[in-house]
Amino acid sequence: MSKCNSGIKMANYNEQYSRKNNIKIMNWKEGSDGDLREQFIAKMKETVNLDVKPQEVVAIHRIPGKQGFPKPVLVKLFNADAKIKVLKKRKELKGTYKVVEDMTKHNMGLINRLNNHERIEQAYYFNGSVYGRTLEGTRHKFDIFDDIDSKLPRRK
Secondary structure, X not given: OOHHHHHHHHHHHHHHHHOOOEEEEEOOOOOOOOOHHHHHHHHHHHHHOOOOOXXXXXXXXXXXXXXXXXXXXXXXXXXXXXXXXXXXXXXXXXXXXXXXXXXXXXXXXXXXXXXXXXXXXXXXXXXXXXXXXXXXXXXXXXXXXXOHHHHXXXXX
């Protein structure tokens, strides 16, 4: 691997590490006045009966998004426990909000490449890394510069 690719790989790792306690909330309508932190805590209580303490929300703000859609809300939580607590309830939020992990552009691109690969059934992010499950049911860890075909075992 070239020094340039190695540097990009390390930068991606560091950026992803800095996002490890972050979540993004999609489809949260804009225009409501007031404190986003208080709104987030209230929405979690109302919609999924989840008690999020104010001190568990380190920072919360809107980030740029696709034109014509509400800007996503980025929530930086105090620790992984607080993040996991919210992520465990995300299925119950279906139809209202979409809660996703905050991933780097490189990792999102890797997941898209894996999802479009003919031998990968599912691609997902877990604990700072990207994984793909093959049609045969085996799980493999991938990095941003990996050649997907060479990483997968040959078919019999």
